[in-house]
Amino acid sequence: MNFVQALRTAIGDRAVLTEAADLAAFETDWRRLHSHKAVCVALPESTAQVSRAVALAAQAGVSIVPQGGNTGLVAGGVPVAGVRQMVLSLNRMNRILGLDTVGDTITAQAGVTLRAVQDAAETAGKLFPVSLGAEGTAHIGGVISTNAGGIQVLSYGSMRAQVLGLEVVLADGRVWDGLRGLRKDNTGFDLKQVFIGAEGCLGVVTAAVLRLQPAVTARATAFIGVGSLEGALAVFSALRRQAGAALTMCEFLTRAAMELGVAHMPGGRLPCDAPAYVLAEISAHAAGCGPNETLLAGLEVLLEDGTARDAVIAQSERERQDFLRLREAVPDGELIEGGAVKHDVAVPIGAIPETVRAIEAMVAARFGDCRLNIFGHIGDGNLHVNVRPPAGQTLADLTDRKAAITEAVEAIAVARGGSFSAEHGIGQMRISGMAAHKSEVELTLMHRLKSAFDPDGVFNPGKMLPPEGA
Amino acid sequence: MNFVQALRTAIGDRAVLTEAADLAAFETDWRRLHSHKAVCVALPESTAQVSRAVALAAQAGVSIVPQGGNTGLVAGGVPVAGVRQMVLSLNRMNRILGLDTVGDTITAQAGVTLRAVQDAAETAGKLFPVSLGAEGTAHIGGVISTNAGGIQVLSYGSMRAQVLGLEVVLADGRVWDGLRGLRKDNTGFDLKQVFIGAEGCLGVVTAAVLRLQPAVTARATAFIGVGSLEGALAVFSALRRQAGAALTMCEFLTRAAMELGVAHMPGGRLPCDAPAYVLAEISAHAAGCGPNETLLAGLEVLLEDGTARDAVIAQSERERQDFLRLREAVPDGELIEGGAVKHDVAVPIGAIPETVRAIEAMVAARFGDCRLNIFGHIGDGNLHVNVRPPAGQTLADLTDRKAAITEAVEAIAVARGGSFSAEHGIGQMRISGMAAHKSEVELTLMHRLKSAFDPDGVFNPGKMLPPEGA
Numbered sequence: 001m002n003f004v005q006a007l008r009t010a011i012g013d014r015a016v017l018t019e020a021a022d023l024a025a026f027e028t029d030w031r032r033l034h035s036h037k038a039v040c041v042a043l044p045e046s047t048a049q050v051s052r053a054v055a056l057a058a059q060a061g062v063s064i065v066p067q068g069g070n071t072g073l074v075a076g077g078v079p080v081a082g083v084r085q086m087v088l089s090l091n092r093m094n095r096i097l098g099l100d101t102v103g104d105t106i107t108a109q110a111g112v113t114l115r116a117v118q119d120a121a122e123t124a125g126k127l128f129p130v131s132l133g134a135e136g137t138a139h140i141g142g143v144i145s146t147n148a149g150g151i152q153v154l155s156y157g158s159m160r161a162q163v164l165g166l167e168v169v170l171a172d173g174r175v176w177d178g179l180r181g182l183r184k185d186n187t188g189f190d191l192k193q194v195f196i197g198a199e200g201c202l203g204v205v206t207a208a209v210l211r212l213q214p215a216v217t218a219r220a221t222a223f224i225g226v227g228s229l230e231g232a233l234a235v236f237s238a239l240r241r242q243a244g245a246a247l248t249m250c251e252f253l254t255r256a257a258m259e260l261g262v263a264h265m266p267g268g269r270l271p272c273d274a275p276a277y278v279l280a281e282i283s284a285h286a287a288g289c290g291p292n293e294t295l296l297a298g299l300e301v302l303l304e305d306g307t308a309r310d311a312v313i314a315q316s317e318r319e320r321q322d323f324l325r326l327r328e329a330v331p332d333g334e335l336i337e338g339g340a341v342k343h344d345v346a347v348p349i350g351a352i353p354e355t356v357r358a359i360e361a362m363v364a365a366r367f368g369d370c371r372l373n374i375f376g377h378i379g380d381g382n383l384h385v386n387v388r389p390p391a392g393q394t395l396a397d398l399t400d401r402k403a404a405i406t407e408a409v410e411a412i413a414v415a416r417g418g419s420f421s422a423e424h425g426i427g428q429m430r431i432s433g434m435a436a437h438k439s440e441v442e443l444t445l446m447h448r449l450k451s452a453f454d455p456d457g458v459f460n461p462g463k464m465l466p467p468e469g470a
Numbered sequence: 471m472n473f474v475q476a477l478r479t480a481i482g483d484r485a486v487l488t489e490a491a492d493l494a495a496f497e498t499d500w501r502r503l504h505s506h507k508a509v510c511v512a513l514p515e516s517t518a519q520v521s522r523a524v525a526l527a528a529q530a531g532v533s534i535v536p537q538g539g540n541t542g543l544v545a546g547g548v549p550v551a552g553v554r555q556m557v558l559s560l561n562r563m564n565r566i567l568g569l570d571t572v573g574d575t576i577t578a579q580a581g582v583t584l585r586a587v588q589d590a591a592e593t594a595g596k597l598f599p600v601s602l603g604a605e606g607t608a609h610i611g612g613v614i615s616t617n618a619g620g621i622q623v624l625s626y627g628s629m630r631a632q633v634l635g636l637e638v639v640l641a642d643g644r645v646w647d648g649l650r651g652l653r654k655d656n657t658g659f660d661l662k663q664v665f666i667g668a669e670g671c672l673g674v675v676t677a678a679v680l681r682l683q684p685a686v687t688a689r690a691t692a693f694i695g696v697g698s699l700e701g702a703l704a705v706f707s708a709l710r711r712q713a714g715a716a717l718t719m720c721e722f723l724t725r726a727a728m729e730l731g732v733a734h735m736p737g738g739r740l741p742c743d744a745p746a747y748v749l750a751e752i753s754a755h756a757a758g759c760g761p762n763e764t765l766l767a768g769l770e771v772l773l774e775d776g777t778a779r780d781a782v783i784a785q786s787e788r789e790r791q792d793f794l795r796l797r798e799a800v801p802d803g804e805l806i807e808g809g810a811v812k813h814d815v816a817v818p819i820g821a822i823p824e825t826v827r828a829i830e831a832m833v834a835a836r837f838g839d840c841r842l843n844i845f846g847h848i849g850d851g852n853l854h855v856n857v858r859p860p861a862g863q864t865l866a867d868l869t870d871r872k873a874a875i876t877e878a879v880e881a882i883a884v885a886r887g888g889s890f891s892a893e894h895g896i897g898q899m900r901i902s903g904m905a906a907h908k909s910e911v912e913l914t915l916m917h918r919l920k921s922a923f924d925p926d927g928v929f930n931p932g933k934m935l936p937p938e939g940a
Contacts, residue, residue: 102820350572
C-alpha cells in the first residue's frame with residue numbers, strides 16, 4: 001500500500017486531497033511569491049488523526065508542512081522546491097473547546113481563526129487582545145507557531161504571552177498533552193515555549209489554552225501630528241508614562257505613508273497637517289477611570305511644549321474606526337501602487353530615529369530613485385521598511401536589486417542591536433538573514449534543538465534554519 | 471596540574487575557595503534542609519572567567535552547581551550527595567551594565583540582587599515589577615533560572631515575562647550572546663525561553679536585559695473580609711473587571727493564616743472581622759486616573775451584595791506598609807510556631823474553592839491532628855498549602871508522614887488540572903512529583919532538551935529531572 005492509500009485508510013478518503021486543482025491553494029503562499037508541489041494535502045479532523053498522519057508520513061519519508069490559515073508573509077507554511085512533502089492543513093480542526101470566565105482562559109483547536117477567538121471572548125464579556133490584519137483568516141495554530149504580534153503588543157505582548165498551554169503532535173506521531181490553563185507552573189522545562197514561534201519545525205500545534213483579558217469598556221484614540229521621529233518617540237514616552245499598560249496602541253507613520261493610504265481610501269484625508277504622525281489609543285476597563293482624561297492629560301504637555309504639532313481625538317466609535325482604517329489603508333495603498341520590497345525590522349526603541357535616518361541615507365546613496373514607505377509599531381521598536389520601485393517602474397524592475405536592498409536594510413537594523421525579522425518570522429524568505437546575522441553558537445544551539453525534537457527532519461524542511469555548517 | 475590548581479591559574483587564587491569553613495554557606499540551602507560537599511566554590515568576576523571555569527570543570531569531569539543568592543526553596547542551587555561538584559557562585563558579577571529610559575530596559579549581570587534592580591529602576595523613574603520576600607538577597611540570575619513569581623504576577627507576569635535578552639555560558643564553555651533588548655524578534659527559535667526557568671540545568675545565565683515599566687504614582691490598597699473562598703474569587707473577578715492590568719495584587723488568606731501572622735506581629739490585629747480575607751492593590755501611573763476611585767467602585771457592589779463583609783482601605787503609605795507586613799507576617803508566624811510541611815500548588819482559578827475543601831477534607835481524614843495554614847496569590851490560582859504539626863508537636867514529629875502528606879496534597883492539585891510546583895520549582899526536593907505526575911512523553915522531551923544542551927550532564931546533576939526511564 002503506498003503512502004497516500006495508507007493515509008486515506010487512516011484518516012478517510014475525503015480528508016486527503018491529491019487533485020492538482022484542489023492542491024493549488026495550499027501550495028501557494030499568501031503573497032503568491034512561492035508555489036511548489038505537494039504529494040497531497042491532509043485535512044485531519046482530530047488530534048488522533050493528526051497523530052496518525054504524522055506517523056505515516058514519517059515512516060514513508062514524506063516531509064510534513066503544517067499549515068494554518070496560510071496568511072504568513074514569509075512562505076513558512078507552504079511547500080519548498082525539491083522535497084517530497086505533504087501539506088498538513090488544520091482547517092477542519094476548528095472547534096472552541098472551552099471558555100473559563102473565572103480563570104479567564106479559552107481553549108481552542110489549532111484551526112480556529114483568530115477572529116473566532118476574539119468573538120468568543122467578546123461574547124463572554126472578555127477580550128482576546130492579539131489583533132492583526134489577517135485575523136479573519138489566520139489560525140490560532142499559525143499565530144502561535146509564528147509568535148504573531150500586531151498592533152497591541154506594547155500592552156498585552158505577542159502570542160507567546162497569551163499561551164498558557166499547548167497540545168502538540170511530535171515527529172514520531174506521539175501527542176504531548178500540555179493543555180493546562182495555569183498562570184504559574186514551574187515543573188521542569190517549560191516545553192510549550194519551545195513550540196511557540198517554532199514555525200512548525202518541531203511539532204504540530206493541535207490545540208491551545210489562551211489567556212483572556214477583561215473587556216475594554218472605554219477607549220480614547222488620537223492621531224497626533226509630530227515634527228520628527230524624535231517627536232514621535234517623545235509622544236510614546238509621555239503617553240506610556242501617563243497610561244502605563246493602558247496605552248494599548250502607539251503606531252508611527254511618516255507623512256509619505258499617510259499620503260499613500262489617503263490617496264487610495266474613499267473620502268480619505270490627512271487628520272491634521274504635520275510631517276509625521278502617531279496613532280495612539282488608551283483603553284480602560286471601567287467608567288470610573290476615563291481614558292479620555294488620561295489621553296488629554298498626556299497631550300496637554302505635548303502640545304504646549306511643541307512636541308505634538310496638532311492632535312485629533314476620535315469623538316465616536318465611527319471616527320475611531322476611520323482612524324484604524326486609515327492606518328490599514330497604508331499597506332493597501334502601497335499594494336495598489338505596485339507593492340514594495342518589504343522588511344520588518346526591530347531596534348531598541350530609542351534607536352528608531354537614527355535607524356530611519358540611516359536607512360533613508362542608504363537608499364538615497366545606493367538606490368536613489370526608489371521611494372520609501374516606513375511605518376510601524378513605535379512602542380515595540382518595530383518598523384515596516386518598504387522600499388517602493390521608482391516612479392513609473394514596477395516591482396519586477398527591482399528584481400535584480402532586491403537582495404542587495406534587503407541585505408542593506410537588515411544590516412542597518414542588526415548593527416543597532418536590532419532584529420531583521422521582528423514579527424513576520426523566517427519561513428523560506430529570510431533564511432539568508434539567519435546565515436548572515438546569527439552567530440555560529442546561536443545557529444548550533446538551534447540545530448541541536450531541531451535535532452532533539454525532530455531528529456529525522458520530518459517537519460517543514462527548508463524553513464527557518466540554513467543548512468548546518470553552511 | 472589538578473582541577474583546583476588549573477582553576478586557580480585560570481580565574482585567580484582568591485576566586486577559588488576550598489576551606490571547609492568558607493564552603494559551608496555555599497553548600498547549605500536557604501531552608502537548611504540539604505547540605506553536601508563541594509570540591510570548591512568558584513567566584514568568577516566576568517563572563518570570560520565563567521566560561522573558563524565551566525570548560526575546565528567539564529574537562530575534569532567535575533559537575534557544576536550554578537548558584538545565585540541561594541534563597542531557593544527547593545535546594546536547586548546547592549550540591550547533591552555523591553557527586554564531585556563545584557559550586558559556581560555569581561556573587562562577584564554584580565554590576566548593572568546599562569539602563570535605557572526610552573526603551574525601558576535594564577541590563578544587569580547575573581549576580582545583581584533583585585532589590586538592586588528595583589532600586590536602579592526607581593531611581594530612573596521606572597518600575598521593575600517582580601517582588602518577593604527574598605528580594606534583598608536573591609540574584610537576577612537565580613530568579614531568571616527559577617522563573618520566580620511573587621505578588622504582582624497577575625498584572626506583570628513572572629520573570630519570564632520580564633526577560634528580553636540573555637547571555638549564557640554553555641556546557642562546553644562557549645558563550646551565547648543573546649543580550650538583545652528588543653520587544654519583538656522572530657528570528658529562529660527563541661533560545662532564551664529554553665534557559666529561563668531551567669534551574670541551571672542547561673547553562674549558566676551570566677547577564678540579562680530586563681523590561682521596565684513606568685513608575686507607579688498612586689496606589690489603593692485594601693484588606694477585604696469575605697465569607698468564603700467563593701467570596702474571595704468574586705472579589706478578584708470584580709476588581710479585575712474594574713481595573714484590568716491595574717489590579718496589581720490580589721492575595722488570599724484564611725482567617726487561621728491571618729491569626730498566625732497577627733499573633734507574632736508586634737501590635738498586630740485583624741483588619742476587620744471575617745472568615746477569610748483578600749488583600750488587593752490597584753496601581754495607577756497618573757493622577758488623572760485614580761486607583762482609589764476604581765477600588766471604591768469595585769467595592770461598592772461587593773459590599774452591597776454581601777460578597778465583601780467588610781473592607782479597610784489604607785489611608786496612607788504607612789498603613790499600606792502595615793497591610794503588606796501583615797501578609798508577610800503569616801509565613802513568619804508559621805516558622806516561629808514550628809514550621810510546616812510546605813507546598814506551592816496552582817490550579818485553574820475557578821477550581822480554588824473545591825481544591826481547598828478537598829485538601830481540608832483529606833487532611834482531616836488522614837492526618838486529622840495536623841493544622842492547615844493556607845494562603846496564596848488568588849489571581850494566579852497559586853496556593854501555599856502548609857501542613858503544620860499537631861498542637862504540642864514539632865515538625866520533626868511529622869517526618870514519617872511528610873512524604874505521604876506531600877503526595878496527597880500534590881495529587882489533589884494535579885487531579886484538578888493543576889501544578890504541584892507553581893513558583894518554587896523542582897530542585898532536589900520535588901523530583902518525586904516529576905516522576906509521579908509528568909507523562910512519559912513530557913519527561914522524554916525534557917531529557918532530550920537536557921541532552922541537546924548539556925550532553926555530558928555537566929550542569930546541576932540530581933536536580934529537576936528523575937533519571938531517564940526511572
